[in-house]
Amino acid sequence: MSSVANVEQTQKPVKSASPFKLAMRRFLRNKLAVAGIFILVFFVIIALLAPILATHDPTKSNLMNVMGKPSAENYLGTDSSGRDNFSRLVYGSRVSLTVGFAAMFFTLTIGVILGSLSGYYGGRIDSLIMRSADLMLIFPFLLLVLTVMAILNKVNIPIFVTIIALTTWPNITRILRGTFLSLREKEFVLGARSIGCSDLRIITKHFLPNAVGPIIVNATLMMATMIIIESALSFIGFGIPQPTPTWGNMVTEARSLRVLTQHPEAWIPPGLAILLTVLAINFIGDGLRDAFDPKSRNR
Numbered sequence: 001m002s003s004v005a006n007v008e009q010t011q012k013p014v015k016s017a018s019p020f021k022l023a024m025r026r027f028l029r030n031k032l033a034v035a036g037i038f039i040l041v042f043f044v045i046i047a048l049l050a051p052i053l054a055t056h057d058p059t060k061s062n063l064m065n066v067m068g069k070p071s072a073e074n075y076l077g078t079d080s081s082g083r084d085n086f087s088r089l090v091y092g093s094r095v096s097l098t099v100g101f102a103a104m105f106f107t108l109t110i111g112v113i114l115g116s117l118s119g120y121y122g123g124r125i126d127s128l129i130m131r132s133a134d135l136m137l138i139f140p141f142l143l144l145v146l147t148v149m150a151i152l153n154k155v156n157i158p159i160f161v162t163i164i165a166l167t168t169w170p171n172i173t174r175i176l177r178g179t180f181l182s183l184r185e186k187e188f189v190l191g192a193r194s195i196g197c198s199d200l201r202i203i204t205k206h207f208l209p210n211a212v213g214p215i216i217v218n219a220t221l222m223m224a225t226m227i228i229i230e231s232a233l234s235f236i237g238f239g240i241p242q243p244t245p246t247w248g249n250m251v252t253e254a255r256s257l258r259v260l261t262q263h264p265e266a267w268i269p270p271g272l273a274i275l276l277t278v279l280a281i282n283f284i285g286d287g288l289r290d291a292f293d294p295k296s297r298n299r
Contacts, residue, residue, distance in 0.1 A: 014121070017250035024289040033287020034281050039280035043273070047094040056084035058091040059243040067263055079253055081243070088245035095246045099161060100227040108219050112173030116203050118173065119180025121220045133170035141167060149238045160240055164229060169281050172218055180212045213292030220285035224278045231274050
């Protein structure tokens with residue numbers, strides 16, 4: 001009897017891992033991607049604990065201590081308006097990460113909706129969306145953003161995120177359109193149509209789950225791009241206005257030769273923060289791309 005039981009146990013089918021679990025296993029074997037997660041989590045924790053970690057009000061000026069050197073009172077000195085650099089660095093992580101994530105999410109939402117409609121329906125809807133995307137891509141991105149920023153009297157974080165999202169949606173829309181076009185003629189989609197599934201159900205239950213890989217990968221890489229865009233626009237004076245602390249606003253101090261050479265503590269820390277955050281997100285994006293598409297490593 002025991003031998004029969006052993007035979008039955010050996011004949012039990014082994015449960016195979018889902019594609020998502022296999023992708024996560026491949027992702028966790030990527031050392032750079034795992035390191036990127038730790039770096040990103042580190043900055044997220046700093047952003048969440050900003051009120052506790054900051055030693056001063058990041059927007060309060062002290063004209064009696066302008067461009068002060070690092071001290072026990074001001075760990076990274078003060079900027080040209082007498083604001084504490086360490087507190088601005090800590091709070092800047094909150095603003096920069098929020099802008100990066102919010103702009104990515106807003107852009108991704110527009111791209112998923114328009115890409116889904118374009119790739120699923122085709123025809124006139126596809127032509128209308130793609131011609132609109134082509135029209136947006138014709139204009140130089142920087143010129144378009146600067147024009148809109150110059151027209152507006154006041155730019156805050158929600159307005160800034162909206163402007164960035166409304167000018168960067170064409171790329172992700174074209175990527176998802178191509179993905180959905182390749183899925184439109186698959187057997188499972190034709191089967192869903194044959195049993196009378198609605199268009200919304202087919203898109204949400206069949207298209208989007210099969211396009212989750214490209215969506216996640218592009219979302220991570222897009223967030224890194226958004227942080228760079230915010231930093232670059234703030235550096236030239238068209239980003240989040242002062243005195244709101246952002247890493248880009250802090251790097252702006254380096255435009256002065258005196259600050260660049262004599263006060264490296266004012267711009268090197270935010271510059272390193274931008275570099276490490278963008279590298280971490282890019283490492284995560286590359287790891288996700290390899291995890292969801294193992295063939296990409298051999299290309």
